Amino acid sequence: MRIGIIGSGQLGWMLIMEGSKFGHDFAVLDTYPGPAGRLLNFFYKPEEYREFVDSCDIVTYEFENGDMRAMLESEKQGKLFPGLLPVRLKKSRIEEKEFLRKNGIPVAEFVSAGSFSEAMDKSGKFAKSVIKTSSGGYDGKGQITRKREDPPPTGGEDTEYIIEEFVDFRYEASVIIARGRDGQTRAFPPSRNRHLHGMLLSTEAPCEDDGMTEIATLLAEKLDYTGVMGVEFFVTNDGPVVNEFAPRVHNSGHNTLSGHHVSQFEQHIRAITGMPLGNTVNLQCTGIVNIIGNSLTGTQVSGILQIPGTKLYDYGKEPRKRRKIGHVNVTGEDKEVLSGRIKDVMKIVYGGQEEETLRP
Amino acid sequence: MRIGIIGSGQLGWMLIMEGSKFGHDFAVLDTYPGPAGRLLNFFYKPEEYREFVDSCDIVTYEFENGDMRAMLESEKQGKLFPGLLPVRLKKSRIEEKEFLRKNGIPVAEFVSAGSFSEAMDKSGKFAKSVIKTSSGGYDGKGQITRKREDPPPTGGEDTEYIIEEFVDFRYEASVIIARGRDGQTRAFPPSRNRHLHGMLLSTEAPCEDDGMTEIATLLAEKLDYTGVMGVEFFVTNDGPVVNEFAPRVHNSGHNTLSGHHVSQFEQHIRAITGMPLGNTVNLQCTGIVNIIGNSLTGTQVSGILQIPGTKLYDYGKEPRKRRKIGHVNVTGEDKEVLSGRIKDVMKIVYGGQEEETLRP
Numbered sequence: 001m002r003i004g005i006i007g008s009g010q011l012g013w014m015l016i017m018e019g020s021k022f023g024h025d026f027a028v029l030d031t032y033p034g035p036a037g038r039l040l041n042f043f044y045k046p047e048e049y050r051e052f053v054d055s056c057d058i059v060t061y062e063f064e065n066g067d068m069r070a071m072l073e074s075e076k077q078g079k080l081f082p083g084l085l086p087v088r089l090k091k092s093r094i095e096e097k098e099f100l101r102k103n104g105i106p107v108a109e110f111v112s113a114g115s116f117s118e119a120m121d122k123s124g125k126f127a128k129s130v131i132k133t134s135s136g137g138y139d140g141k142g143q144i145t146r147k148r149e150d151p152p153p154t155g156g157e158d159t160e161y162i163i164e165e166f167v168d169f170r171y172e173a174s175v176i177i178a179r180g181r182d183g184q185t186r187a188f189p190p191s192r193n194r195h196l197h198g199m200l201l202s203t204e205a206p207c208e209d210d211g212m213t214e215i216a217t218l219l220a221e222k223l224d225y226t227g228v229m230g231v232e233f234f235v236t237n238d239g240p241v242v243n244e245f246a247p248r249v250h251n252s253g254h255n256t257l258s259g260h261h262v263s264q265f266e267q268h269i270r271a272i273t274g275m276p277l278g279n280t281v282n283l284q285c286t287g288i289v290n291i292i293g294n295s296l297t298g299t300q301v302s303g304i305l306q307i308p309g310t311k312l313y314d315y316g317k318e319p320r321k322r323r324k325i326g327h328v329n330v331t332g333e334d335k336e337v338l339s340g341r342i343k344d345v346m347k348i349v350y351g352g353q354e355e356e357t358l359r360p
Numbered sequence: 361m362r363i364g365i366i367g368s369g370q371l372g373w374m375l376i377m378e379g380s381k382f383g384h385d386f387a388v389l390d391t392y393p394g395p396a397g398r399l400l401n402f403f404y405k406p407e408e409y410r411e412f413v414d415s416c417d418i419v420t421y422e423f424e425n426g427d428m429r430a431m432l433e434s435e436k437q438g439k440l441f442p443g444l445l446p447v448r449l450k451k452s453r454i455e456e457k458e459f460l461r462k463n464g465i466p467v468a469e470f471v472s473a474g475s476f477s478e479a480m481d482k483s484g485k486f487a488k489s490v491i492k493t494s495s496g497g498y499d500g501k502g503q504i505t506r507k508r509e510d511p512p513p514t515g516g517e518d519t520e521y522i523i524e525e526f527v528d529f530r531y532e533a534s535v536i537i538a539r540g541r542d543g544q545t546r547a548f549p550p551s552r553n554r555h556l557h558g559m560l561l562s563t564e565a566p567c568e569d570d571g572m573t574e575i576a577t578l579l580a581e582k583l584d585y586t587g588v589m590g591v592e593f594f595v596t597n598d599g600p601v602v603n604e605f606a607p608r609v610h611n612s613g614h615n616t617l618s619g620h621h622v623s624q625f626e627q628h629i630r631a632i633t634g635m636p637l638g639n640t641v642n643l644q645c646t647g648i649v650n651i652i653g654n655s656l657t658g659t660q661v662s663g664i665l666q667i668p669g670t671k672l673y674d675y676g677k678e679p680r681k682r683r684k685i686g687h688v689n690v691t692g693e694d695k696e697v698l699s700g701r702i703k704d705v706m707k708i709v710y711g712g713q714e715e716e717t718l719r720p
Contacts, residue, residue, distance in 0.1 A: 017377055020399060023674025023686070039380060039399045258621070259643070261669065261691065276665040283619070283643045305636040309621065314383025326383070331621065 001273060002027060004056035004079075005036065006070050008043075010315040010324070011062035011249050012036035014257070018265035022273070027056055029070050035315045036062075046070070053077055060227060060272050064090040064247050081181075081272040082227040086247030093134045093162045096244065103222040105215055106241045108234075109165040116156025119163055124148055128166035133159055141198065141360075167241060169234035173207055175216040176253035178267040179225045181274040187213045188264065188280045191287075193232075193252050197358045199322065202342055203252050203288040204335070212240045219245060228253075228268035251324075252288070258311050258329040259284035284309075284331040285338040289345045291326040293357045295319040296349065303348045304328055307341050322358060361633060362387060364416035364439075365396065366430050368403075370675040370684070371422035371609050372396035374617070378625035382633070387416055389430050395675040396422075406430070413437055420587060420632050424450040424607050441541075441632035442587040446607030453522045454494045456604065463582040465575055466601045468594075469525040476516025479523055484508055488526035493519055501558065501720075527601060529594035533567055535576040536613035538588045538627045541634040545580055547573045548624065548640045551647075553592075553612050557718045559682065562702055563612050563648040564695070572600045579605060588613075588628035611684075612648070618671050618689040619644035644669075644691040645698040649705045651686040653717045655679040656709070663708045664688055667701050682718060 001024045005012045008030035016026045016039045027042035029052045037043060044052035049070040053059060059074035064087050071087060074080035089096045094112045101107055109126065112134070113119035123129040123146050131144040144153060145166060172195060177187040189206030190213065216231040219242070223229075230250025233240040253264040262270070262278030270277055296304070296314075304310050309331040317325045328345050332338030350357055361384050365372045368390035376386045376399045387402035389412045397403060404412035409430040413419060419434035424447050431447060434440035449456045454472045461467055469486065472494065473479035483489040483506050491504040504513060505526060532555060537547040549566030550573065576591040579602070583589075590610025593600040613624040622630070622638030630637055656664070656674075664670050669691035677685045688705050692698030710717055 013380075016399075017380060020373075020377060021671070021673045023676045025398065038385065038401060039376070041398060261618070262671070266671075270665070276662060278665070278671070279668055302634075302636060305630070305638070308639055311381070311622070311626075311638070313381045316383045 001025070001057045002042075002055060003269070003273070004029065004052055004059035004074070005062055006030075006059065006066035006074075007062035008032065008034040008036040009062055010035045010313075010317070013039060013315065014254070014263075014265045014313070015060075015062060015249065015268060016040075018257075018263050019269035021266070022269060022275075024269070024273075027052060029067060035317060038316055049073055053079065058272055060268070061087070062248055082223075082225050082229070082247055086223055086225065086229075086245075090247060091135055092160075093132060093244075094160060097162065097164075099222075100219070100242055103218070105219055105222075106239070108167045108241055111163050113161040113163060115158060116161060119156070119161035120152035123152070123163045126163070126165040130164045130166055132162055132164075133157060134162050135160070143198070167234040167236060169236050171207075171235050172243070173212060173233045173235050173240065174250065174252040175212050175231045175233070176228060176250055176256065176264045177213070177216040177220050177231065178228045178264075178271045178277050178280075179220040180271050180277050181226050183221075184277060185217050185220055186267070186277045186280045187216055188253065188256055188260070189282050190233075191252055191255060196354060197322075197360055199290070199292060199324075199358055200251050201290055201292070201354060201358065202346065203255055204338055204342065205255055205286050206282055210235060210240055215240065215242060223247075227271045228264050251290075254313065254327050255286035255288045255329055257313070258309075259286040259331040284333060285335050287330045287332075287338050287342050289328045289330065289342055289349055290324055291328065291349055292324050293319060293321055295325060300348050304345055307344050309341055310345060322360060361385070361417045362402075362415060363629070363633070364389065364412055364419035364434070365422055366390075366419065366426035366434075367422035368392065368394040368396040369422055370395045370673075370677070373399060373675065374614070374623075374625045374673070375420075375422060375609065375628065376400075378617075378623050379629035381626070382629060382635075384629070384633075387412060389427060395677060398676055409433055413439065418632055420628070421447070422608055442583075442585050442589070442607055446583055446585065446589075446605075450607060452494050452520070453492060453604075454520060457522065457524075459582075460579070460602055463578070465579055465582075466599065468527045468601055471523050473521045473523060475518060476521060479516070479521035480512035483512070483523045486523070486525040490524045490526055492522055492524075493517060494522050495520070503558070527594040527596060529596050531567075531595050532603070533572060533593045533595050533600065534610065534612040535572045535591045535593070536588060536610055536616065536624050537573070537576040537580050537591065538624075538631045538637050538640075539580040539585045540631045540637050541586050543581075544637060545577050546627070546637045546640045547576055548613065548616055548620070549642050550593075551612055551615060556714060557682075557720055559650070559652060559684075559718055560611050561650055561652070561714060561718065562706065563615055564698055564702065565615055565646050566642055570595060570600055575600065575602065583607075587631045588624050611650075614673065614687050615646040615648045615689055617673070618669075619646040619691040644693060645695050647690045647692075647698050647702050649688045649690065649702060649709055650684055651688065651709055652684050653679060653681055655685060660708050664705055667704050669701055670705060682720060
């Protein structure tokens, strides 16, 4: 079978690395052959989208903002998994949140606004609020957090905004869930995520579930989803609320490449090709340290691999401020061992400078 | 770093699949881009061996009978790991066995002969013997087993022979061991192997060690080895004796792709690039069922993946009588669960016809 991937980043790279064991061929469409280009069978430029789709038996995407013509053509030919609905929802934060609320998924209170000044007016509804443009922005870029009593900032764009009640969370978490073509679902145990300046810095799994798997399952069903999806949560004293979902393999699920029977990448390939899903139980506690900004020296790599239970994934990307260029997977017999090793890896990667390194 | 692999078979394919996580590029030299060609960065034909070696930082081989000019050139440039000594020893069964015996590795009694008739004469030394040509032959091809009282067969080639005392073994087993550039060794727990008509059919690990790891470690040191090596044993009532070694990742070690912290493939890449070796402990019991002769139907694949703990590796090769075209990895919480699942997989793959399917 030939599987097309829209997008040539590290997620595509790991999909190929993990999916080629089934004997599939892979084709990638993107403007340039990025990390996935290192394991490439067939590469197509955006203008070759029709040839790309024609040549593939099924098509998936590693990024929901990938080439839209390729997505539409794939959908038209009945080849696109997980389909267009999640892509459309992800184009508008308002539509995404409305879909979630309508389907009984717990989300923060929110309202929408047609302009920046309207957004400022409406943010008075909440004691503390987070204001974002409805579309665009990434890794927390352009978000405003405002208390009711703060003077409204000026500026802003002439576009739609979403105003959400600020969620006073205990921690952030995520669930990686797969749904097969037959509707069967399997979720990996939830992971607890540490963000810094809007970027995922590290992850530890499993963490307390607290209903998150049930919510993720409901969402996968309501989306009539096929494939792997990441669902991000704020965990509050009153339980989890969904922050957002990503209709693809997810940054916070790379730990499944270690200490698990199948990774999220293999699981996605199984799901979209109609194969039975793999067991998602943790064989060990697992975690991730993302490598952001600076590449590692040989001494750092060697130091990391001397810590028991570590594995390195180097995306082969040029280092750049706030760019994820790799990650370290870490396993441990229990949570304490895992946490200790993650701290050790953090020390080698960031030397205590993570705050500085990730600051925009 | 660019790593060259001499040989484009499934072992090369899995080396790339498992080694690319470190961000390395891979180049392959062979007569045609086989299984490894599906994940290829750079491919070289045998006549381009010099360009191939020049372009690589280090070179390894997935098959000890790979292109000799490429091996010699790599050695000359100081790039070849695990080096030429094991390749040379593997060219002559007599030299291999002499090296083993000289270095205190337990092997069956043996003598050599310069012709077939001399071999027949000398086989009278043993009550029962196995007679093989010193070079060539694979998967048990061309072996003669003879009792002293049997009339000597006629025919045979005008070449060197080795005559070994027949080993009355309880079972066959193997150890996959890695030795780093710094001399550190790490062995995976031994696996018990089931052969049929000279071909490996299935494997279960771990099995009782009985001194095998110690022997494999001694051999790796005596060879001053760098990389992963497979050591095959006959386990007798008086302990293990070495049948042969393979200076590369090994058919019986594919189980390490499941239920282990690192696979033999990742371990080989770590070893030859001078990185710290990974932990080799079994997280679960693991095994292999080789797919030989016939390709699987979609229904078979689906049936196999419905058995818990299974993973499929499809080498993408044309099926052919007695050709390995893939394998199924199987994991289980304990030996009984593993054995039961291996039986279930065998039933789906061979339907009880393995004897028939593997017969030459």
